[in-house]
Amino acid sequence: MSDLVTSHRIAAQLKKQILKGKYPPGTRIRQEDIADEFKASRSPVREALRILEADGLVTLIANTGAWISELSLSDCEELYQIRERVEPLMLKLSLPNLTDEHISMLITIKKQLEKTNSIEDFLELDREFHLLTYEGASTMLLGPMVERLWNTTQHYRRAYSRMLETEGFKPAHLEHELLLNAITRKDIEDAERILYGHIRRTRLELEKHPEVFI
Amino acid sequence: MSDLVTSHRIAAQLKKQILKGKYPPGTRIRQEDIADEFKASRSPVREALRILEADGLVTLIANTGAWISELSLSDCEELYQIRERVEPLMLKLSLPNLTDEHISMLITIKKQLEKTNSIEDFLELDREFHLLTYEGASTMLLGPMVERLWNTTQHYRRAYSRMLETEGFKPAHLEHELLLNAITRKDIEDAERILYGHIRRTRLELEKHPEVFI
DNA sequence: TAGCCGCGGATTGCATCCAATCACAAGGTT
DNA sequence: AACCTTGTGATTGGATGCAATCCGCGGCTA
Numbered sequence: 001m002s003d004l005v006t007s008h009r010i011a012a013q014l015k016k017q018i019l020k021g022k023y024p025p026g027t028r029i030r031q032e033d034i035a036d037e038f039k040a041s042r043s044p045v046r047e048a049l050r051i052l053e054a055d056g057l058v059t060l061i062a063n064t065g066a067w068i069s070e071l072s073l074s075d076c077e078e079l080y081q082i083r084e085r086v087e088p089l090m091l092k093l094s095l096p097n098l099t100d101e102h103i104s105m106l107i108t109i110k111k112q113l114e115k116t117n118s119i120e121d122f123l124e125l126d127r128e129f130h131l132l133t134y135e136g137a138s139t140m141l142l143g144p145m146v147e148r149l150w151n152t153t154q155h156y157r158r159a160y161s162r163m164l165e166t167e168g169f170k171p172a173h174l175e176h177e178l179l180l181n182a183i184t185r186k187d188i189e190d191a192e193r194i195l196y197g198h199i200r201r202t203r204l205e206l207e208k209h210p211e212v213f214i
Numbered sequence: 215m216s217d218l219v220t221s222h223r224i225a226a227q228l229k230k231q232i233l234k235g236k237y238p239p240g241t242r243i244r245q246e247d248i249a250d251e252f253k254a255s256r257s258p259v260r261e262a263l264r265i266l267e268a269d270g271l272v273t274l275i276a277n278t279g280a281w282i283s284e285l286s287l288s289d290c291e292e293l294y295q296i297r298e299r300v301e302p303l304m305l306k307l308s309l310p311n312l313t314d315e316h317i318s319m320l321i322t323i324k325k326q327l328e329k330t331n332s333i334e335d336f337l338e339l340d341r342e343f344h345l346l347t348y349e350g351a352s353t354m355l356l357g358p359m360v361e362r363l364w365n366t367t368q369h370y371r372r373a374y375s376r377m378l379e380t381e382g383f384k385p386a387h388l389e390h391e392l393l394l395n396a397i398t399r400k401d402i403e404d405a406e407r408i409l410y411g412h413i414r415r416t417r418l419e420l421e422k423h424p425e426v427f428i
Numbered sequence: 429t430a431g432c433c434g435c436g437g438a439t440t441g442c443a444t445c446c447a448a449t450c451a452c453a454a455g456g457t458t
Numbered sequence: 459a460a461c462c463t464t465g466t467g468a469t470t471g472g473a474t475g476c477a478a479t480c481c482g483c484g485g486c487t488a
Binding site: 005006007040041042043044047062063064065 | 441442443444448449450451
């Protein structure tokens with residue numbers, strides 16, 4: 001429906017490319033380049049850039065241009081602290097509405113997550129896993145907000161994951177196990193606490209690797 | 215600097231008008247009307263609308279138009295629950311950096327707040343008060359997010375305030391007193407808890423007035 | 429009478445052209 | 459030699475015209 005609209009199509013495509021890491025943080029985006037790539041004029045590109053700005057993926061500066069958003073270490077810490085508080089809320093709202101299908105899908109993803117050796121796959125699957133736990137919350141407000149938090153930290157999760165040895169992923173896997181267990185039991189309090197700890201631990205790990213940041 | 219840019223100017227003006235209640239939720243916005251009002255063409259208006267969409271003030275539907283955002287009761291509950299978790303975090307990050315000047319300004323605003331009988335003034339002052347307590351958090355990320363939360367709920371705070379008798383504001387004043395006290399003592403834990411309760415109580419009050427919503 | 433189809437007016441979306449602004453480099457001044 | 463100034467090229471911002479889309483109304487049919 002609204003994907004027929006050129007600006008939305010461009011925004012969606014660009015977003016995919018950015019999340020996949022095609023443009024690293026700090027890269028300048030020229031409107032005309034994008035326009036050429038999508039065989040469109042600059043008008044829809046400008047609208048697409050505004051959409052991506054709202055998603056936190058690019059930063060616009062008037063009369064100057066657009067850049068792929070860049071985070072400092074303290075920005076990233078802040079985002080993680082927001083996640084620590086917001087995502088447990090979303091999980092709490094979602095949990096009562098998660099069906100057995102959701103749970104069996106979570107089990108599948110978790111198995112793949114433990115098997116893979118590829119960073120790219122890990123990022124993708126981890127994102128899928130967590131966002132799926134939030135699927136029960138039928139929300140037009142929290143959902144986009146949480147997605148935005150994931151989007152803006154994506155590059156730094158990638159950079160950080162690269163620095164980890166296989167052993168480094170162990171805690172995440174254990175936490176996923178615990179989380180899935182709490183979800184299956186529909187234990188909201190426990191699930192919230194585990195998720196909080198999961199995000200918090202990741203933040204503290206990230207703080208040990210300041211070399212990832214500008 | 216960037217207020218010379220037409221689209222930003224239009225966005226800022228429109229935002230003020232919307233927050234003041236010039237356009238109630240659900241009002242349709244025609245691009246050309248706005249363009250005429252600001253003696254500009256539709257291009258900057260379209261960009262302004264995208265900016266306001268990111269602020270949560272208007273809702274855009276492709277090929278159809280723009281409307282002043284409208285919240286259901288459950289949307290509003292959700293936003294308040296987000297506020298309950300996020301704003302205490304922001305206060306925590308801000309508190310250590312609040313100066314004596316901040317605090318004396320807070321005292322002034324609080325006095326005005328207790329004196330006024332005008333709903334419009336109350337809304338304005340209450341917003342000023344709380345946002346001022348967050349001023350110590352030098353953040354490019356949390357700040358806009360919190361402002362957005364306030365923006366989107368503004369209409370409903372107004373509608374709800376109208377239904378209150380003078381007595382109804384009493385709890386808010388007491389909570390402000392407590393909050394200010396905790397801030398003066400630089401007691402982060404206490405301040406967080408009071409703020410959480412303040413927002414939570416407001417949410418529960420709001421839920422008692424579903425007639426405010428669509 | 430209720431429901432469906434299609435047409436016309438109104439409104440948004442996109443392309444193109446022109447104006448405004450900025451970054452950068454070369455030259456001059458102290 | 460460092461700093462300020464100025465001019466030029468590249469890039470973004472805004473105006474206009476046209477195409478695409480949607481909404482509502484009237485007429486047709488069952």
